[in-house]
Amino acid sequence: MTANVAVLGASGYTGAELVRLIATHPAMRVAALTADRKAGQSMAQVFPHLRHLALPQLTTIDQVDFAAIDVAFVALPHGLSQSLVKSLPSDLKIVDLGADFRLTPEGYQSWYGNEHVAPELQAEAVYGLTEFYRDRIRGARLVAGTGCNAATVQFALRPLIEAALIDLDDIVCDLKNGVSGAGRSLKENMLFAERSEDVAGYSQGGKHRHLGEFDQEFTKLAGRDVRILFTPHLVPVNRGILASCYVKGDPAAIHAALSDRYADEPFCVVLPMGELPAMSHVQGSNFVHLGVAGDRVAGRTLVVSTLDNLNKGSSGQALQNANLMLGLDETAGLLLAPIFP
Amino acid sequence: MTANVAVLGASGYTGAELVRLIATHPAMRVAALTADRKAGQSMAQVFPHLRHLALPQLTTIDQVDFAAIDVAFVALPHGLSQSLVKSLPSDLKIVDLGADFRLTPEGYQSWYGNEHVAPELQAEAVYGLTEFYRDRIRGARLVAGTGCNAATVQFALRPLIEAALIDLDDIVCDLKNGVSGAGRSLKENMLFAERSEDVAGYSQGGKHRHLGEFDQEFTKLAGRDVRILFTPHLVPVNRGILASCYVKGDPAAIHAALSDRYADEPFCVVLPMGELPAMSHVQGSNFVHLGVAGDRVAGRTLVVSTLDNLNKGSSGQALQNANLMLGLDETAGLLLAPIFP
Amino acid sequence: MTANVAVLGASGYTGAELVRLIATHPAMRVAALTADRKAGQSMAQVFPHLRHLALPQLTTIDQVDFAAIDVAFVALPHGLSQSLVKSLPSDLKIVDLGADFRLTPEGYQSWYGNEHVAPELQAEAVYGLTEFYRDRIRGARLVAGTGCNAATVQFALRPLIEAALIDLDDIVCDLKNGVSGAGRSLKENMLFAERSEDVAGYSQGGKHRHLGEFDQEFTKLAGRDVRILFTPHLVPVNRGILASCYVKGDPAAIHAALSDRYADEPFCVVLPMGELPAMSHVQGSNFVHLGVAGDRVAGRTLVVSTLDNLNKGSSGQALQNANLMLGLDETAGLLLAPIFP
Amino acid sequence: MTANVAVLGASGYTGAELVRLIATHPAMRVAALTADRKAGQSMAQVFPHLRHLALPQLTTIDQVDFAAIDVAFVALPHGLSQSLVKSLPSDLKIVDLGADFRLTPEGYQSWYGNEHVAPELQAEAVYGLTEFYRDRIRGARLVAGTGCNAATVQFALRPLIEAALIDLDDIVCDLKNGVSGAGRSLKENMLFAERSEDVAGYSQGGKHRHLGEFDQEFTKLAGRDVRILFTPHLVPVNRGILASCYVKGDPAAIHAALSDRYADEPFCVVLPMGELPAMSHVQGSNFVHLGVAGDRVAGRTLVVSTLDNLNKGSSGQALQNANLMLGLDETAGLLLAPIFP
Missing domain, CATH: 3.40.50.720 (NAD(P)-binding Rossmann-like Domain)
Structure with missing residues (x-):
């Protein structure tokens, strides 16, 4: 059939x-x-x-x-x-x-x-x-x-919020966004000559509408209000979102939580501890790559998630x-x- | 099995x-x-x-x-x-x-x-x-x-040489080549900073080794020596070769010959008369797109062929x-x- | 003042x-x-x-x-x-x-x-x-x-036509054009997502209006009608035009003519015989780089000219x-x- | 002279x-x-x-x-x-x-x-x-x-640390880096084919040597140990660093401090409140562009600084x-x- x-x-x-x-x-x-x-x-x-x-x-x-x-x-x-x-x-x-x-x-x-x-x-x-x-x-x-940003960040954070592994009041998500997310409509700032050789943030300051999804989903998961910081940046790439999420929590516990959660998921791949994913390695596919790294400042962890925004x-x-x-x-x-x- | x-x-x-x-x-x-x-x-x-x-x-x-x-x-x-x-x-x-x-x-x-x-x-x-x-x-x-260049140009020219539709002594093939054709080996001129924002020819003057294939195949087809002009140019694209072939012959006859030849081929697509293909439209695939356009100078025809060099x-x-x-x-x-x- | x-x-x-x-x-x-x-x-x-x-x-x-x-x-x-x-x-x-x-x-x-x-x-x-x-x-x-194309090609060909060094009936000019030439107006095919990873010809077949300038200037110089073949191709570069001009004439004489003509020009640089210029080497400047190479097919010469279209x-x-x-x-x-x- | x-x-x-x-x-x-x-x-x-x-x-x-x-x-x-x-x-x-x-x-x-x-x-x-x-x-x-990263971030943060406007224990600096910062040496990950269409972090986790400069300078300014979080990311751009600095402090006070500090500096430009700079707008120059935006989460501020790493x-x-x-x-x-x- x-x-x-x-x-x-x-x-x-x-x-x-x-x-x-x-x-x-x-x-x-x-x-x-x-x-x-x-x-x-x-x-x-x-x-x-x-x-x-x-x-x-x-x-x-x-x-x-x-x-x-x-x-x-x-x-x-x-x-x-x-x-x-x-x-x-x-x-x-x-x-x-x-x-x-x-x-x-x-x-x-x-x-x-x-x-x-x-x-x-x-x-x-x-x-x-x-x-x-x-x-x-x-x-x-x-x-x-x-939302494509909403998906990218949720893959990184949902298991951590669910397991109460991170400080809910200090979540900074800095995103790098390929241009196809803006669609095929005609905007001056989407011309090749304007986007190539450029990186620039947009919708900063808590104004991006995908925040509605974060608020809804993370608050539901946590059982209390959660308000993350979230800034997308346009990069001269066709496809891809890479989210760098700075959280307070133990890197080993965070890596373990993500590895466990996605162990049986066909499309979610957690990299070995300390390795971070690259946007080009999921291009054109339905895969999500996730990585975790600690910091010399104890208790700080970087969780990076990347996927193809169109796929x-x-x-x-x-x-x-x-x-x-x-x-x-x-x-x-x-x-x-x-x-x- | x-x-x-x-x-x-x-x-x-x-x-x-x-x-x-x-x-x-x-x-x-x-x-x-x-x-x-x-x-x-x-x-x-x-x-x-x-x-x-x-x-x-x-x-x-x-x-x-x-x-x-x-x-x-x-x-x-x-x-x-x-x-x-x-x-x-x-x-x-x-x-x-x-x-x-x-x-x-x-x-x-x-x-x-x-x-x-x-x-x-x-x-x-x-x-x-x-x-x-x-x-x-x-x-x-x-x-x-x-050779990847050899394939691209042969798709454009073989049916024309076989059917004796073009002047064998005046074939100019100008190629635009994505960088992955140079492979993963380390060369200064293949660094991102050197290739982005650049276009430059290489192996010009009849020195590129893929000419050995053109000589061999076209001479065999024509039953006489054929020596084309062939210049590849590096363009800041990952994948793709686009060959602009300038020939002397009738555009309608050339378009008909290509259309006939590839009518049953699963991977070769001939565009409507006057339309030229774009490199990005075959990226990541096994398809070849071919286009033919006449010129205001009678008897001159541009045949363009494009494919993904890695595929x-x-x-x-x-x-x-x-x-x-x-x-x-x-x-x-x-x-x-x-x-x- | x-x-x-x-x-x-x-x-x-x-x-x-x-x-x-x-x-x-x-x-x-x-x-x-x-x-x-x-x-x-x-x-x-x-x-x-x-x-x-x-x-x-x-x-x-x-x-x-x-x-x-x-x-x-x-x-x-x-x-x-x-x-x-x-x-x-x-x-x-x-x-x-x-x-x-x-x-x-x-x-x-x-x-x-x-x-x-x-x-x-x-x-x-x-x-x-x-x-x-x-x-x-x-x-x-x-x-x-x-016109920016018109300038690029004329730097390559005027001295050759003036000195009657090339066959006027067989001039093929294949251009690679940075996107800023299309200006800042909104066109779907000028979006980053459409132009990056692409090369495609446009205005092929003798329809580009810069041909009016070529006809006018070259005919004046030659004292007879001259009609060149001219096809521009968009490449994913911000600035730059690189013109590959295929002519019939002696490479040494052509190189000498260009070298002589531009010897005292502050902005025109002729490269040593056999070297071809690269688009990125004039970016942001008022310079023109010119190169000449012969071919294994005797009597054929490639003249390449490049400049920054906006400058x-x-x-x-x-x-x-x-x-x-x-x-x-x-x-x-x-x-x-x-x-x- | x-x-x-x-x-x-x-x-x-x-x-x-x-x-x-x-x-x-x-x-x-x-x-x-x-x-x-x-x-x-x-x-x-x-x-x-x-x-x-x-x-x-x-x-x-x-x-x-x-x-x-x-x-x-x-x-x-x-x-x-x-x-x-x-x-x-x-x-x-x-x-x-x-x-x-x-x-x-x-x-x-x-x-x-x-x-x-x-x-x-x-x-x-x-x-x-x-x-x-x-x-x-x-x-x-x-x-x-x-260091080029060290300069970019210090332009954003020195006046804020000096004036004690921000929480010294919660500074997250996420950088987007053009590839020329890696120099002209031959590395596989610097090939065009590897860097185009990619964004990836490197030296994450507090291992980048420019942290030595941050530690030295910020500690001197603050009169106590300061350890920022700092992660650079390679983006497919030739020149430029854009630093997104997430700090705890009042956005208006921060904007005022930067505006005052750089009012007489010939090369430092502070954008109007709420506007963020773009990497391409300083390319090829000695200028630094700085921007400040508040957030819907009170007390959080994004300070963005960008400059041309080679210049x-x-x-x-x-x-x-x-x-x-x-x-x-x-x-x-x-x-x-x-x-x-």
């Missing part, structure tokens, strides 16, 4: 990544692709690297016959997903890659500043961090993909969740090795 | 690319990995991006039990292959990725300046440009992988040939879509 | 480059900066790298008091210059960096497809290739900066011309050494 | 940067260049971007006539400087760019693990952070250039110090605007 997949919002980078991954998935096929402004074009025009694939033409969403679709991936700008998902058949399995269903109603209102149009779906949606919500995702109809941070995670929702092998289509160099 | 593969010279980029591809190949497994200076290390130490795979440790070549090997890929610096291959069991299937078996004895002597130690194997070896030597490769024991230009081609030699589906393990961005 | 300079269109890359160069010019100061959409902003907001300079705020053009300006640089998108220049005081010295005054009326009409609004100024304008129009520029009121290819050239127009030392402010790495 | 300059160790990147800067310095000229292994070559061979300059040939150090030299820059690998400087004329003004004279004897022994061969010169040497040691540098004979972080700083030592204008030759893009 092959599942029929629709990608709604296929003209962005996460849409293209979904199609790339499904191309070698043993039990899925692309049955519908939509892109509002580019409807009528072929995928080969929009993404020539997919030229060799036999793919349906891009259409508008209302041209899709959802009765023939087993799972829909929604890769729309945030804000648009909620009304769309509300309008889709109520028995359609959906993985949303945007921000609309990640937060509680209060969290959403507070970080996005407007009322949600589908609060009942907010309640239904399961948070898509597979390794920590696997059982609920298996039975879910609607899964909300996590494990977005489309790969979405596919992993869809595999679970469809009863397929969780790793199907996702074991592609990273590409290096 | 799963074929047991040995990669001899696994610590270079083509070795790593072979392992990456075999990782998702349905009918091969890596049974032995060798690397002289790095023998004793794990592949995860040498290439951490392959850390998630269960792989044999790197050994020296004499530690390999070739009786248990179905096919060996030899990825050694040129000059070392010929004596090694001579010493291997005479019934072992071998794909050599280096230059030692590409040329006739005369060609080899003339371009490499020394006598070949295994002329009988030179005679036996089949030239590894799959799309043009498929039948002979199927029955071969020893296949000689082509279709080297390890992907090698795997495609091994598939044929082992009686497997030629495309097995090779349909990974390009990675973009 | 310090000349007062206006930069009209200061929010683009060539505008910024002019300000950067004038910052250390011994006899010029920036007196006015304009930028239509960004009027009212400070230059530090638009280009934070110029933050340390005391500069006038950006205004609209009609806010400039041209009576106080000695020379105006016009860095507007083509098409806008002609009506603007027409409206400026008729005794104002002007260097236009755009395409509006480079061509004869016929050439302009043919390449740009519309009638010119200021034909009398077309007639007055002097073509800005300093090394070849120096005397006329010295006395000019209006100088038309050359010598545009703003540096403009400043060099302004120096001449103002009676200053031609090299004033322009001897900054290239920046490497 | 023009000072005669010797650059000892001119074949590395900091040597080339010194020559680039001196090329437009109004009162210095390059009188001698040395490079052990490359002695006998011209600077144009070693650094073709300096090809247009009339420069002395590279020699060995013992071929230099130091009687004719006014100031010598020593750009040798650490460990070699101390014995060399000891052997130079005792009245020669020297700026050492290496690590040999930065630390107290105890600090040196502890971080470098061997005894210093010239302890009397250690005592004599003045620490070269110009903005904080200006008066002593003016009268010094031997100045020890700071302000090394050769520019050295030249600034030499200007002072020679009684020249401190900014002579150093006001080149950054190059962008």
Whole structure:
């Protein structure tokens, strides 16, 4: 049996990544692709690297016959997903890659500043961090993909917060972010000439919306308010997020906790104590590499986590969740090795 | 049945690319990995991006039990292959990725300046440009992988020379080359600080050894001496070769000839008339993209060909040939879509 | 005496480059900066790298008091210059960096497809290739900066055409172009994620408008029609053009002609015979590096020319011309050494 | 009067940067260049971007006539400087760019693990952070250039420690480092193919030798032991260091302290409150850009500092110090605007 997949919002980078991954998935096929402004074009025009694939033409969403679709991936700008998902058949399995269903109603209102149009779906949606919500995702109809930064940092910190291994009031997360996370939309600061040879922080000072996810998840885990410091920095790399998390806690205990937690996870690799991961070593893949190092200042530990923002941070995670929702092998289509160099 | 593969010279980029591809190949497994200076290390130490795979440790070549090997890929610096291959069991299937078996004895002597130690194997070896030597490769024991530049240009020109569509005395091939083609060895001009923000030609003036392959193959096809102009240029890209071939001939006829020739080829894609391919659209894949454009100067045509030098230009081609030699589906393990961005 | 300079269109890359160069010019100061959409902003907001300079705020053009300006640089998108220049005081010295005054009326009409609004100024304008129009520029009121590609190739070919050293019917110019040549405007294919890891040709087939300049200049020099083949390729580099020119002619004679021609030129450097220049070795400077190599095919020669498109290819050239127009030392402010790495 | 300059160790990147800067310095000229292994070559061979300059040939150090030299820059690998400087004329003004004279004897022994061969010169040497040691540098004979990371972070933190504005026990400095800081020596991890598309930390855990400088300087300033956390990360950029310093203290007070401290400094620019600097905006220059942002977590502040490691972080700083030592204008030759893009 092959599942029929629709990608709604296929003209962005996460849409293209979904199609790339499904191309070698043993039990899925692309049955519908939509892109509002580019409807009528072929995928080969929009993404020539997919030229060799036999793919349906891009259409508008209302041209899709959802009765023939087993799972829909929604890769729309945030804000648009909620009304769309509300309008889709109520028995359609959906993985949303945007921000609309990640937060509680209060969290959403507070970080996005407007009322949600589908609060009942907010309640239904399961948070898509597979390794920590696997059982609920298996039975879910609607899964909300996590933010790519949110995923990267949670892989580093969740086991530590859960086991009460670190000081919750002193967590500094400094992120280095590949540019594809900004998507394909036209912004002056995303031009090659502006980004190459540059590193610069953005959304600093506790303003980045992925903080809504950190607050929600870490507070739930800790049973008390947790507010981390989190600053992303754009680096001239296509894909990848590397999170350097500075925490107070014992490095050996932290390394042991991460090693134990991920021992049976197919996509999470903990490096030997003292080794730190490199962004390029997970590029193009669904893997997360994690490393731990102590410091000459006793009781301080650096935990570094890295993943590919378009893959494990977005489309790969979405596919992993869809595999679970469809009863397929969780790793199907996702074991592609990273590409290096 | 799963074929047991040995990669001899696994610590270079083509070795790593072979392992990456075999990782998702349905009918091969890596049974032995060798690397002289790095023998004793794990592949995860040498290439951490392959850390998630269960792989044999790197050994020296004499530690390999070739009786248990179905096919060996030899990825050694040129000059070392010929004596090694001579010493291997005479019934072992071998794909050599280096230059030692590409040329006739005369060609080899003339371009490499020394006598070949295994002329009988030179005679036996089949030239590894799959799309043009498929039948002979199927029955071969020893296949000689082509030069990566040689492959790129031949995809553009062979059908045109064969059909006598172009002036054989006026062929200018200007190549743009990603840096991984230079391998992992330490050279000052390959440092990041020297290569980024730079474009520079090398081996100009008819001195590049891949000319030996062009001379041999094009002369054979044309039935007369053919000497193309060929200048490679290093560009700050990891993977990829893009060949701009300036020829004298009719653009429509040229486009038709290429379209016809590659209509049934799974890995060769000819773009619509007037469109030229981009290097990034084949990255990480075994695909070749070809484009043709006329000029306001009548009778002049630009044919552009692009492929990934580590994949279709080297390890992907090698795997495609091994598939044929082992009686497997030629495309097995090779349909990974390009990675973009 | 310090000349007062206006930069009209200061929010683009060539505008910024002019300000950067004038910052250390011994006899010029920036007196006015304009930028239509960004009027009212400070230059530090638009280009934070110029933050340390005391500069006038950006205004609209009609806010400039041209009576106080000695020379105006016009860095507007083509098409806008002609009506603007027409409206400026008729005794104002002007260097236009755009395409509006480079061509004869016929050439302009043919390449740009519309009638010119200021034909009398077309007639007055002097073509800005300093090394070849120096005397006329010295006395000019209006100088038309050359296209950056046009400059690069002309440095390589003019002396050869003038001395009748090459076959005029077989000139192939393959260019590699840094992305800043496309300016700061928002185009999907100029995003970092699209340009990094890519090389792709554009305007191939004799359609690029800089061909108008080649036709005009080379035909004038040769006394007969000359039509070169010219294909630019975008490479992931910020600044730089490297032109590989394939010609039929004697390499030694060609090298001698270039060496003689540029012996006394302060900005043109001819490398020793057989050496080819590298794009990064002129970055950030007003220098042109030229190299010549023969080929194993007798009578074929490769001439390579490289310069920084924003500097010598545009703003540096403009400043060099302004120096001449103002009676200053031609090299004033322009001897900054290239920046490497 | 023009000072005669010797650059000892001119074949590395900091040597080339010194020559680039001196090329437009109004009162210095390059009188001698040395490079052990490359002695006998011209600077144009070693650094073709300096090809247009009339420069002395590279020699060995013992071929230099130091009687004719006014100031010598020593750009040798650490460990070699101390014995060399000891052997130079005792009245020669020297700026050492290496690590040999930065630390107290105890600090040196502890971080470098061997005894210093010239302890009397250690005592004599003045620490070269110009903005904080200006008066002593003016009268010094031997100045020890700071580490490039050490300079970047000290610009951010010294005024805050001095004014007791931050918690000395909770300082986290996360650095992003351009690759030229690693020099021109051959290391596998510095190849283009390894560094492009990558970000990775190194010397983490309190092992980087620049910590010796932080310990020494911050402890002196604070009057008590200070031990910061400091992790550098390689980013695929040629030049630049961007330090993200996470401190506990009031953002407004911190911004005020930095603004006051640097108000009269020609090379230090403090951005408006809440704005953070970008690495590319100081590239190629002697400027430092500093920014301050608060956080939603009260009492937390991010201070970001960025400079060009080859220029302000090394050769520019050295030249600034030499200007002072020679009684020249401190900014002579150093006001080149950054190059962008």
